[in-house]
Amino acid sequence: MKKLLSFCIISITLLDVQAQQKVNPTIKIGYSSPKVAKDAGSTQGLTDQTKKVRKVTEVFPSTLGAKEKVGFTEYDLQTNGSMQRRILTNGNNVSVTWTFSSEAAPTATSTYADRGTGYAHYNGTTWSAAPNARLESLRTGFSSLTLDGAGNEIAICHDGNNALQMNKKTGGTWTTTPMTTNATNQGIWPHTAASGNWLYILTSPLDSNIHSNGIRNGYFFSRSNDNGATWLDNMIPLPMVDSVGHYRGGGNSYAVSAQGNKVAILVGDIGTDLTLLSSVDNGATWTKKIIWDWPLNNFDFAAAAMTDVNADNIPDTLESNDGSQSMVMDANGDIHIAFPVVRIYKTGANTGYNYFYTTALAYYNSIFDSLKVVDNIFNIYHDCDGDNQFGIGNLYGGSDVTSPGAVYNSIGTITMPSISIVSGTPQKVLIAYTAIMDNDTTVDDPSHITWYGASQFEGQNYRDIFVAVSPDNGTNWNPYPVNVSKTAHFEEAFVSTPEIISGADLNMVYQGDIEPGTIMQNNDTYDDVLKNLIIVQKIAISQLLTLSLDSTSPCGQSELPLGTKDIVNNEIGIIGLYPNPANNYVNVSMQFLSPVEQVDIQLLNIAGNKLWSQTLNGVKESTTLIDTKSLAAGFYIVKIITDKGTTVRRLIKE
Numbered sequence: 260m261k262k263l264l265s266f267c268i269i270s271i272t273l274l275d276v277q278a279q280q281k282v283n284p285t286i287k288i289g290y291s292s293p294k295v296a297k298d299a300g301s302t303q304g305l306t307d308q309t310k311k312v313r314k315v316t317e318v319f320p321s322t323l324g325a326k327e328k329v330g331f332t333e334y335d336l337q338t339n340g341s342m343q344r345r346i347l348t349n350g351n352n353v354s355v356t357w358t359f360s361s362e363a364a365p366t367a368t369s370t371y372a373d374r375g376t377g378y379a380h381y382n383g384t385t386w387s388a389a390p391n392a393r394l395e396s397l398r399t400g401f402s403s404l405t406l407d408g409a410g411n412e413i414a415i416c417h418d419g420n421n422a423l424q425m426n427k428k429t430g431g432t433w434t435t436t437p438m439t440t441n442a443t444n445q446g447i448w449p450h451t452a453a454s455g456n457w458l459y460i461l462t463s464p465l466d467s468n469i470h471s472n473g474i475r476n477g478y479f480f481s482r483s484n485d486n487g488a489t490w491l492d493n494m495i496p497l498p499m500v501d502s503v504g505h506y507r508g509g510g511n512s513y514a515v516s517a518q519g520n521k522v523a524i525l526v527g528d529i530g531t532d533l534t535l536l537s538s539v540d541n542g543a544t545w546t547k548k549i550i551w552d553w554p555l556n557n558f559d560f561a562a563a564a565m566t567d568v569n570a571d572n573i574p575d576t577l578e579s580n581d582g583s584q585s586m587v588m589d590a591n592g593d594i595h596i597a598f599p600v601v602r603i604y605k606t607g608a609n610t611g612y613n614y615f616y617t618t619a620l621a622y623y624n625s626i627f628d629s630l631k632v633v634d635n636i637f638n639i640y641h642d643c644d645g646d647n648q649f650g651i652g653n654l655y656g657g658s659d660v661t662s663p664g665a666v667y668n669s670i671g672t673i674t675m676p677s678i679s680i681v682s683g684t685p686q687k688v689l690i691a692y693t694a695i696m697d698n699d700t701t702v703d704d705p706s707h708i709t710w711y712g713a714s715q716f717e718g719q720n721y722r723d724i725f726v727a728v729s730p731d732n733g734t735n736w737n738p739y740p741v742n743v744s745k746t747a748h749f750e751e752a753f754v755s756t757p758e759i760i761s762g763a764d765l766n767m768v769y770q771g772d773i774e775p776g777t778i779m780q781n782n783d784t785y786d787d788v789l790k791n792l793i794i795v796q797k798i799a800i801s802q803l804l805t806l807s808l809d810s811t812s813p814c815g816q817s818e819l820p821l822g823t824k825d826i827v828n829n830e831i832g833i834i835g836l837y838p839n840p841a842n843n844y845v846n847v848s849m850q851f852l853s854p855v856e857q858v859d860i861q862l863l864n865i866a867g868n869k870l871w872s873q874t875l876n877g878v879k880e881s882t883t884l885i886d887t888k889s890l891a892a893g894f895y896i897v898k899i900i901t902d903k904g905t906t907v908r909r910l911i912k913e
Contacts, residue, residue, distance in 0.1 A: 322815070322817065323743050323798050323802065324764070324797045324799065325796065325797050326794055326795070327794065327796075328389070328793070329355060329795050330357065330359070330377050330379050331389065331790050331793060332357060332359045332360055332770070332791050333361055333362040333363075333365045333371070334358055334359065334365065334374050335772065335778050336778075337770055338401070338583075338753060339448065339509065339511040339512075339668045340510060340528065340581075340583045340668060340669050341512060341513060341514050341582070341584055341585060342511075342583070342585065342753060342754065343401070343402070343403040344405060344451075344677075344758060345357060345402070345403075345404050346404065346755050346756060346767065346795075347405070348757050348760070348762065348766050350762070351383035351762075352381060352382060352383055353380070353795065353797075354378070354379070354412055355379050355755075355795055356377060357376075357377045357402075357768070358374065358375075359375055359376060359392075360374040360375075361392075364868075365778055366782070367779050371398075373393060374399065375395045375397075375398060375399045375416075376394040376399060376402040376414050376416055377393065377793065378394055378414070378433070381795075394414070394426050394435065395424060395426065395435045397424075397435075399416040399419070401416055401448050402415060402416035403415050405451050405452060407427070407453060408455050411427050411428055411429050412427070412428040413425055413453075414426040415449050416449065417446070417447040417462075421442075421445040422442050423438040423446065423449055423462075424438060425437075439487075439493075440490065440493060441481075444464055444469070444471075445465040445466070446460070446463065446465075446479045446494050447462055447464070447465050448462060448510045448511050450462075450511070450513055450515050452515040452516050452517040452522065454517040454521075454522070455519075456484055457482065457484055457520075457522075457541055458486055459480075459481070460480070461478060461479070461513050461514075461515045461526075462479050462481075463478065463510050463511070463512075464479065471496035471497065472500060474496075474500065474506065474508050475502075475506065476507050476508045476509060476510075477497065477500075477505070477507075477508045478497035478508050478526055479497065480494070480497045480498070481493055482522075482542045484541070491542075492542070497524065497526065497536070498545050499545050500526055500534055500536070504549065505527070505531045505534070506530075506557050506559050506560075507559070507560075508526065508528060508531075509529075509582050511582075512527060512582040516758060518588045518592055519592065520540060520541050521539050522537070523535065523536065523537045523588050524537075525586045527550075527582065528582035529560075529581055529582050529601070529603065529612070530553055531553050531558075531579075532550075532551060532553050533549070533551035533584060533598060534549055534550065535547070535549075535550050537594065539592075550596060550598075550623050551621075551630075553577070554568050555568065555577075560605065560611075563608065564605075564607055564608045565604070566603070566612075574606050576603070576615070577602070577603060577604065578600050578602055580599065580601075580621075581599045581601045581669045583671070583675045583676065584596060584598035584599075584676070585598070585676045585678045587678050587680055587759070589680045590680075590759070593626050594624070595625075595733060596678070597677075597678040597692070598621055599620055599621070599669070599673050599674050599676065600619045600671075601618055601671045602615040602617050616636065616655065617636065617637065617672075618635070618671035618672040618673040619633075619634065619635045619636075620633045620634040620635075620673050620690065620692060622690065622729075622736070626732070626733070631736065633736050633740075634673060634694075634727055634740050636649065636672045636694065637649060640810055640812075640813045641697055641813055642697055643697040643698070643699075643816070644698050649697050650697050650700075651672075652700035653718040654718040655672075655720055664776070665720060665750075665775035665776025665777075666781070667752065668780060673693075674692065674694075675752065675753060676690050676691065676692040677690070677691045677692070677754050677767070678691075679691070679756045679765070680759050680760065681760045681765075681800055682759060685730070685731045686731075687800065687804075689726055689727070689728055689729075689800070689803065690727045691754045691756050692725055692754065693722045693724055693752040693769075695721070695722050696723055699720065699721045699748065700720050700721065700775075701717055701719045701721075701775065702718075719776065721747070721748055722750055722751060723743075723745065723746065724742070724751045724796075725742055726740065726798075726803055727740045727741075737804070738807070739806075739808065739810055740807070740812070741807050741812045742812060743796060743798055743803075744796070745815055745817055746816060747816035750773070750774060750776075751769050751771045752769065752770060752771075753769055753770045754767055754769040763800060765798050765799075765800055766796070767796050769793075770792065770793060771792045834899050834906045834908060835908075836910055839910055839911060840911040841911070842887070842912075842913050843887060843888045844886055844887055845897075845910060846883070847860055847883045847884075847885060847897060847908075848882050849878060849880065849883075849899065850879075850880045851878065851880070851901070851903075853879070853903075854878065855877075855878055855901040856876065856877065856902055857878075857901065858875040858878045858881075858899060858900070858901050859874050859898075859901075860873045860897070860899055861900065862885055862897055863896040863897075864895055865896070867896075870895075871885060885897075887912055890912045892912050894911060895910040895911075896909060896910065897909075
């Protein structure tokens, strides 16, 4: 059953958060425990799964610009909050990185021993082959991509020993070197910025109980004037940020950007201030500004009794940034910030916080020094099915098998923005982000069985990638965000864009797959055919300017995700199961459009473990019986794999 939310008077104030209406705790919509950053899990046994070989570099259809599958990853958590910069453009050349792994049959507790930096490059004519291994010789993750003072690409990441590594590409060859940053503070999840020979790094500590300036899981800062060879400040607690507005920090809940001798840092998470530090002397001294003020100082989610602003012992609903903010400094040194605003409340001590579906995307510009609302999930243009309601699946919240939602660590229905500046007169501002779609959820449909995703849970929301457009340096915003991915029943998230765009196109990189949410955060079941794709999309900025004036631009999805024919029924033939539900046996009926050389029939449990298989040769029409007497009652998956594609069917054992 889905939740329908009417387009009535629902607003985000963006002004005085202390004047919020009080809510009755019984009408909570979502629930979450305090955020826990994820990195890697423990060792566990691996199952034997047959993987279909796909051409991951082929061009596939796109209604906007061009999409390219440049790689894949089994490790599907690209950030705990804010997206690092993972894409560089230089003329027609494009380089992208992502956190890569080819772990077999992954789960949330897999070791991902081969995890590291995935890399792809476009030389103006062709893309490099999709990588089947990381750049590094050791386990790493969460790289941040930039250029050093000599114009070399560098990707800085943390390793398995919780130190930082620098990958550098010189003359087409990558080398990996341990960095000389202070290992005592064990900074991980690095975000980096560079300007000339100056390099700036912002990290979280490995241990969430480590305090810096009184902040639990706080922030450490390093700066170098020789591209990271030596350090003027070496993993010092971030200046001017203390526990008054930031009781705790968070993994990836920060951003950094630099131009010339100016540098800016943005930090904040759910239930904290959103704080901007800016410097005009390469980080020697700083000025501080609160972009968003969380009204409860030193607020500890784990222990605080409730979100009670006026001490009347009634929980107050408060607006907060969601920890996935993005920032860019333009060539003039002006600062542009995008961050989602969510509504949350807490009812008592030692409980999680409650959150609402409402999310606004806010924008700040240091020129006019105020906030604007760029998008709101309840704006009427997000009503894609025309029923004057916004449909949200009944499993939006939750993160375990008993409440199998698909919410990211940043909880907003609009989240993970990546903000870019387009050079020119006037400057343009683009914000790419991910947002859930109206009524686009995993559903039970026998004609489109993979609409379940891989988890087989009904009611998980799919997300698309959007771009909001300002034609005049953030002064005004065109009225409609543009849905650029436009794929129904397919998940796109973790979008990253370049800081500065000097050409005619917006290039972006994001992750897409058939399953809402992630394995790492939502304990979702891995789909070994439609694995996590790394997608690069290029769209003409002139087209974005035009489409952002068109009220139909937020919708218009296609039911053929990435042009992948084998996930839609009847593209390779008619596949049926009967009886279904089954008791002692089930027949698998196959009628192919043309003869296939080989058919692999597999019976899998809900975790993706193969229980039975059979191979047939030279099949046009056939029926195969599977003995199900020994199976426990519940859901199972029957997978038909051919050289023409793969079809999946759900089986219920009574």
